[in-house]
Amino acid sequence: MSAITVEAAPKPVFSTWQFVRDAFRRHPTAIVGAAVLLLMAAIAVFAPWLGTVDPEAVSPIRRLKPPSEAFWFGSDMLGRDVYSRVLYGTRVSLSIGVAVAIFSTLVGLAIGLVTGFIRWLDAIVMRIMDGLMSIPPVLLAIALMALTRASIGNVILAITLAEVPRVVRLVRSLVLTLREQPYVEAAVSAGTTLPRILIRHILPNTVAPLLVQATYVCASAMITEAILSFIGAGTPPNIPSWGNIMAEARSLFQIAAYLIYFPGIFLSLTVLAVNLLGDGMRDALDPRLARRM
Amino acid sequence: MFAYVVRRLGATVVVMAVVALVVFSLLYFTPGDPAAILAGDAATDDDIRRIREKLGLNEPFFVRFGGWIWALLHGDLGTSIFTNLPVTHLIAQRVEPTLSLTLCTLLVSVAIAVPLGVVAAARVGTWRDRAVMAFSVLGFSVPVFVLAYALISLFSIELEWLPVQGYRPLREGVWEWLRHLILPSVALGTVYIALIARITRASMLDVLSQDYIRTAQAKGLSSSAVLSGHALKNAAVPIMTIIGIGIALLIGGAIVTETVFALPGIGRLTVDAILRRDYPIIQGVILMFSAIYVIINLAVDLSYMFFDPRIRY
Numbered sequence: 001m002s003a004i005t006v007e008a009a010p011k012p013v014f015s016t017w018q019f020v021r022d023a024f025r026r027h028p029t030a031i032v033g034a035a036v037l038l039l040m041a042a043i044a045v046f047a048p049w050l051g052t053v054d055p056e057a058v059s060p061i062r063r064l065k066p067p068s069e070a071f072w073f074g075s076d077m078l079g080r081d082v083y084s085r086v087l088y089g090t091r092v093s094l095s096i097g098v099a100v101a102i103f104s105t106l107v108g109l110a111i112g113l114v115t116g117f118i119r120w121l122d123a124i125v126m127r128i129m130d131g132l133m134s135i136p137p138v139l140l141a142i143a144l145m146a147l148t149r150a151s152i153g154n155v156i157l158a159i160t161l162a163e164v165p166r167v168v169r170l171v172r173s174l175v176l177t178l179r180e181q182p183y184v185e186a187a188v189s190a191g192t193t194l195p196r197i198l199i200r201h202i203l204p205n206t207v208a209p210l211l212v213q214a215t216y217v218c219a220s221a222m223i224t225e226a227i228l229s230f231i232g233a234g235t236p237p238n239i240p241s242w243g244n245i246m247a248e249a250r251s252l253f254q255i256a257a258y259l260i261y262f263p264g265i266f267l268s269l270t271v272l273a274v275n276l277l278g279d280g281m282r283d284a285l286d287p288r289l290a291r292r293m
Numbered sequence: 294m295f296a297y298v299v300r301r302l303g304a305t306v307v308v309m310a311v312v313a314l315v316v317f318s319l320l321y322f323t324p325g326d327p328a329a330i331l332a333g334d335a336a337t338d339d340d341i342r343r344i345r346e347k348l349g350l351n352e353p354f355f356v357r358f359g360g361w362i363w364a365l366l367h368g369d370l371g372t373s374i375f376t377n378l379p380v381t382h383l384i385a386q387r388v389e390p391t392l393s394l395t396l397c398t399l400l401v402s403v404a405i406a407v408p409l410g411v412v413a414a415a416r417v418g419t420w421r422d423r424a425v426m427a428f429s430v431l432g433f434s435v436p437v438f439v440l441a442y443a444l445i446s447l448f449s450i451e452l453e454w455l456p457v458q459g460y461r462p463l464r465e466g467v468w469e470w471l472r473h474l475i476l477p478s479v480a481l482g483t484v485y486i487a488l489i490a491r492i493t494r495a496s497m498l499d500v501l502s503q504d505y506i507r508t509a510q511a512k513g514l515s516s517s518a519v520l521s522g523h524a525l526k527n528a529a530v531p532i533m534t535i536i537g538i539g540i541a542l543l544i545g546g547a548i549v550t551e552t553v554f555a556l557p558g559i560g561r562l563t564v565d566a567i568l569r570r571d572y573p574i575i576q577g578v579i580l581m582f583s584a585i586y587v588i589i590n591l592a593v594d595l596s597y598m599f600f601d602p603r604i605r606y
């Protein structure tokens with residue numbers, strides 16, 4: 001009997017560094033997006049320790065000072081420090097973006113899962129969603145904000161309501177494909193209850209596309225919040241959100257453009273980072289699409 | 294085909310009915326009493342009760358909704374709380390700037406975005422492709438008003454080429470009218486261009502990998518003939534779809550653009566109405582914009598037959 005030699009497979013060496021380098025080589029823009037987003041998150045968390053002062057502290061004698069060593073981003077028409085306001089504004093934008101992404105995904109997921117499986121409900125719910133989707137999202141959010149008191153909670157609610165129909169659409173289309181899969185049919189014929197089918201067999205397959213969708217929702221929510229605040233129907237004016245800082249600068253643009261530029265750059269950078277991350281995730285999850293989009 | 298058009302029209306009516314119901318509910322569930330707002334501060338409880346009676350505010354939900362729809366079908370969008378003028382009248386006064394802005398933006402955007410997308414697809418992987426894609430991601434990320442202020446400070450304040458703000462009606466001369474629309478249209482159009490260019494590229498890439506494209510190339514057609522004659526026409530359906538869907542972006546963006554550039558259009562009317570809580574105007578504007586959006590998308594749906602004779606309903 002001849003000896004069978006089994007060559008030991010080379011032990012895979014995993015190192016975090018290598019993983020990062022690999023990911024970077026494959027999706028460099030996504031990693032840049034993630035890094036910028038982390039930086040913004042850090043700014044949001046550590047805002048009080050980054051050389052800021054009270055963002056709402058008024059100082060009438062130091063009004064509209066251009067950027068200088070004392071006021072890095074200048075001061076606004078009430079003498080408030082724009083650097084501090086912009087840094088604290090990171091908190092508002094990020095939390096609204098993330099909150100809207102989470103809520104609209106969860107609500108959209110719940111509605112989409114159920115309607116995808118219950119025919120008679122599907123017809124009704126989808127007509128309502130079609131109707132809601134016919135109202136341009138910014139307009140719907142504006143209308144909802146005009147009806148309620150300005151507060152961060154209401155802004156989140158208004159933007160979430162405007163975003164939900166699109167998530168429902170996505171989830172429903174996924175469910176309609178998934179429920180024709182053999183393993184779902186097998187589960188049905190084995191007598192599995194509907195809630196169990198939804199949770200065990202359908203839900204896990206919707207996670208990846210939903211994650212991508214959630215990043216886009218997050219990006220568009222941050223822009224919508226800025227638009228709402230900019231036209232005076234968003235976050236309460238005393239809260240330093242990027243949209244509010246820019247809204248206050250509207251009439252001062254020709255003498256103090258920096259009031260628009262600093263929050264504008266922060267907002268654009270953050271949204272860009274989220275979009276890059278979303279594109280990268282989409283490419284990673286669906287390589288077939290990566291070449292095309 | 295006729296049956297399809299009828300069915301599609303039926304679906305549109307249902308959608309508009311849902312929109313009307315949503316818009317009406319918005320006002321119905323508004324906290325605060327419109328009668329009290331109308332009556333003013335000096336009104337007694339009796340006055341308010343009388344106004345409530347007169348406006349039919351004590352009727353049940355569906356009776357009021359029915360009355361509102363009936364008035365709507367007769368072209369009556371209600372009366373502005375603040376100015377006491379009919380909403381249709383107020384909207385009609387403001388139509389020209391908004392229509393000019395959106396049409397200008399639409400034309401310019403499509404004229405720029407489609408060639409960009411075609412070039413990116415034809416030269417996939419090259420610097421041209423990357424530049425278009427980079428522009429597209431950037432376009433999605435910079436909010437319209439930030440871009441608007443950047444454009445104003447460069448072209449109006451630094452270079453003094455174009456007016457900072459304002460609007461000139463068309464009857465005061467085409468050039469003056471156009472001059473005041475250039476910056477607003479560029480600001481508003483950027484995100485739209487980004488969207489259309491991206492979809493054009495994706496759709497073109499799909500088509501360019503087809504056999505008939507190789508056949509066309511093999512028989513010696515010039516690459517421009519292949520791109521425009523064979524590829525673009527077959528890639529048109531998704532492009533048309535996104536142009537239709539993107540109208541929603543234009544409408545939302547127009548409100549902001551009009552605010553930045555002080556264009557006296559429907560967007561400004563909306564913003565003023567929000568600040569004064571003039572709900573009938575808000576309702577009317579949403580209803581009108583949604584109707585336009587739905588009708589445009591209906592037209593887009595029907596245009597597929599023109600672009601793709603294979604589509605038979």
